[in-house]
Amino acid sequence: MPDFDHTDPVAAQDIYATLAVERARCPVLRSEKHDGFWAFTRYADVVHAAHDHEHYTTRQGVTIPALGLPAASVPLTTDPPEHKGYRRALLPYFTPAAVAGLEDAIRDVVVEHVEAFAGRGHADLVEELAAPVPCIVIALVLGLDRQLWGEFAEWVDGMEAASHVGDTETRATFAAKLYELLVSEVDRRKREPRDDLLTAIAQVSIDGADVADTIKYGMAQLILVAGHDTTVSGIGNLLRHLMEHPDLRARARTEPGLLDKIVEESLRFEAPLFALSRTVTEETAVEDTRLCPGDRVLLMYGSANRDHRRYPDPDSFDPLRTDRPPHVAFGYGRHRCLGEHLARLEMRIAAEEVLRRVPDYRLAPGATIKMRTALVRGPLALEVVWDRH
DSSP, rough: TTTEEEEEEEEGGOOOHHHHHHHHOSSSSEOOOOOEEEEEHHHHHHHHHOOOOOTTESTSSOOOSSOOOOSTTTTTTTTTTTHHHHHHGGGGGSHHHHHHHHHHHHHHHHHHHHHHHHSSEEEEEEEIIIOOOOHHHHHHTOOOGGGGGGHHHHHHHHHHHHHHOHHHHHHHHHHHHHHHHHHHHHHHHHSSOOSSSHHHHOOOEEEEEEEHHHHHHHHHHHHHHHHHHHHHHHHHHHHHHHHHHHHHHHTTTTTHHHHHHHHHHHHTTTSSBBBEEEEEEOEEEETEEEEEEOOOEEEEEHHHTTTTTTSSSSTTTTTTOOOOOOOOOOOGGGGGGTTTHHHHHHHHHHHHEEEEETTOOOOOOTTOOBBOOOTTOSSSSSSEOOOOO
């Protein structure tokens, strides 16, 4: 498919129908878009490449097209053996126990935003809830001023939009603003340590040795960017699925544990992290396709999650399915998302508080749902109404 383009806003609306055909017909796609790349569509090929750092590296970046971030996103853009030390330094802040300690703070943020529109009878659940909450939460985790969330969301979204159309000047402008923030905040923590993740990053050492400042900036950047981008879409997708399945929505309010199953099925059915890329380091082959050093490969986690070889009836949204193989919505292998427990918690709390205050929400008359394109998938807007009581 020389014209396959995961950034195309038109193709994105029905991309899973396209991929279902290609998984059966030609599971390794070749596109000439964005300077050329391969794309893996099947579960087995995606997880193999994600785990095989000898043939597929993240060192040359993980986005197609290049997002233009100002620093390398460590540890995501490292391979063994150095990857292990960097990831281990961050992991204690994202364990299930550490994340559970954030529940009250996250709920306060969610309730604040839901109550702002609950009495109104209408809202855009993306703009007014899904977009701000993860940005504010990751600011709190890092130790940033929560009022900055709008700025760094604008910078990251601006870089992504500019990269899709090849606007390198605009991309560089937003990247410079993000880099200035990273440098100033990390350097400030060196001088004035606090009890926050940015201080831990500023003081990080590997085997007793300090790490370069550029690596520290990259670690902070990874948490800042990845910590909000995919979770915005994760919350938006979940609220959409609950809206489209009112029977499940009603049951989720009273049946313990059901909402957790709905969260997992939402992640599988519409993976917010749709894809990340690798660069081939040694000649290899997948199916009948020969890959050469320097080739770029898009690992489509969203497509893998719809592979009928792995998931029974994959195109049906069914949280009650008994055959539930683990999904790859958070990636796979050593580069699996550090913040997956935090993302799940934010999604669950957002759904709980919406169902508690506006349980009968439905799509607003005349509204349509358009999906975000490229590496992250979620509704661009979710305009809903409900009966005021």
